[in-house]
Amino acid sequence: MRQSRGRAVPVNGRSVYVEESGTGPDHVVFEAGAGMGRTCWDPVLPLLADRARLVAYDRAGAGRSGRTQGRPSIDDLAADLVALTGAVVPGRFVLVAHSMGGLVARRAAAALGPRLRGLLLLDPTAETAPVYDTFDRTVVQVDRTMAVMQALVRFRPLARLGSGSVRRAFPADTYAAMLAEDLVPAGIAQTRKEVKAVAEAIPRFRAEPPAPPSCPTVLLSASRPQPGRARHHAGLVEHQRRWAESLPDGRFEPADSGHLVQAEQPAIVAARVRELLDASETGEEAR
Structure with missing residues (x-):
């Protein structure tokens, strides 16, 4: 059973629950996708425990973090990430982000500045992809489905039945x-808020994209689409590739995985984190 112990950290008038593990002088921070939190990194953390201090957390309103009022924006979540790292991480660090967390990480990157040693994005939201042209309408349908799910998960057998894909992807104790x-x-309600935050962010990111990260950046793109989503998936992958290759120090890499790259390919994720840590050390020595 997972036995990680965490602590509550105040950020911007909110409270987030943080788990810290691993050893070493370096630090790695993990930002989850919508509907997930610190536990989604369980497959990766043991593979890096001998290399760095590892920081995984639940965003405000999610998991073990304090409840929140209103709906957070991507900017709010990015501000919390910046405040959290200021509170618990001394010096520079590598940031790993999944899915929607990629938007949060990219928005936070400018404020983090030289503290960011490297950025690893796992199948991140690519706001320029055609699938997001009508995402505002898609979210209305998704939210209706999730509203029903929010009521049904009160019945625990139904919660288990409706989360089979997650159960199969993660270790039993994590699930x-x-x-x-x-x-x-409460968790489904928070996920609904975060999905709406993505819908609000898409046109803003398209109109005024965040400044490109100035640190080495690796984008791991899931190569296996969901059933029936091959065409949309191809467009998403292409726009992920364009963004990564537009960076001064960016790299695009397909991963033989579905969307939950950290669960399906944890060894690859850990290897890329180690590469970013090693690369930034070499750069510091050269200076």
């Missing part, structure tokens, strides 16, 4: 924590 913390009415 048990997700079932208890995320796949509950």
